[in-house]
Amino acid sequence: MSTIVINCKNSLRSEHANRLAKILCCPILDPDLSIKAKQQMFEYELVLDHHGLALWPTNTKLHGAIRCDFSSAANTHRRKHGGGNGQAIAKAIGVSTRFTPRVLDLTAGLGVDGFVLASLGCSVTLIERNKVVHSLLSDGLERARQTASMDTALGTIVGRISLVRQDSSEFLALLSPEERPDIVYIDPMFPERKKSAKVKKEMQAFHSIVGSDDDSSDLLALALGQARYRVVVKRSVSAEWLGDLKPSYSLTGKSTRFDVFALNKLPY
């Protein structure tokens, strides 16, 4: 388990910092602690400042911040020039001009995929169980909502997203028949690649915080009983089928594969 401390750099946000400390069971950084002592005691710090919330290694030479920023250049570029409904994820989910499904994303992470689907018109419920990841995602959504008056397109997109902190198995177990989603999306952590240069250091850090999602086969079994039309599983291109279950078909890209479990014909 990684050791984390909360570093509140904005006095206006001290209440938020206290709430986070309670939820995450982490201490708040003593401002008198030396950098060396901080690095010896903690691996990461959750920095709360006027940019929002970000997870930094206490040794900042290791890698950069992990944060959730829906108005980042990368997210904006993908939103505007990412290929729309022609993207593999959109095809796998079944998005079209006639069908913008209600998607339940059981493995929200930092919401990158969920945001893409919401930007294509889907209403997306994101479920995340890891409290650190959930805090980053919740902060990213909140900041995007606050900028809605200046960026109405972004505001509309995040307006389609809701976020729940819960284990997805529990969430699925409590769904009523009327709440069944059109599509269920699952993107468990890829098995960790050994020190591959291709895996960004931030991604390795994310992995060390979340751990491996060893229960994702069970999640797939539950999802197959709840989705109206499809369950879509994102995998690395060479990964085995999740839970050894053969999908109806796969859409394979350069590094990613979408395994589609088609349960019913899409309604168009």
Ligand SMILES: C[S@@+](CC[C@H](N)C(=O)[O-])C[C@H]1O[C@@H](n2cnc3c(N)ncnc32)[C@H](O)[C@@H]1O
């Ligand atoms: C690979 S990341 C997902 C990345 C995400 N698709 C994105 O675009 O940012 C997997 C995430 O799913 C979460 N997760 C895995 N199993 C879960 C479960 N049963 N319930 C809730 N969250 C889960 C992990 O905590 C982790 O944050």
